[in-house]
Amino acid sequence: MxxxxxxxxxxxxxxxxxxxxxxxxxxxxxxxxxxxxxxxxxxxxxxxxxxxxxHAASDGQWAKPEVEAHGVPVQDKCMCGIWSGSGLA
Incomplete structure (x- = not known):
């Protein structure tokens, strides 16, 4: 085998x-x-x-990222669209 x-x-x-x-x-x-x-x-x-x-749950799976745990959407923390020049937050 x-x-x-x-x-x-x-x-x-x-x-x-x-x-x-x-x-x-x-x-x-x-x-x-x-x-x-x-x-x-x-x-x-x-x-x-x-x-x-x-930061992992008891079942070994990762819990939510810290920024989500505090109620702030990840995209609002990143601001990637603003940095990239697309104008989207």
Missing amino acids: AFDPREALREAGVLNSPLAAEVEAAFATLTQEEVDLIISLKDRLPAVLPEVLA
Whole structure:
């Protein structure tokens, strides 16, 4: 049976379904060594990156970005249209 990196990561509790097709495709290209490294880091990351992981929900999915959490739409914070010269905020 061929090695399936996505299934190995799911079994280890690293990935939850459903995932976007692009994410699925990216994980499908990982080697077994890369998967083993990700799995070995799974339990150590919370201690190393507590502030980053604090912004993720308990199910491992990212919560809303901070600018949305404060009620300001992302496009109003960015003002990309004004900077680009399109005149749109």
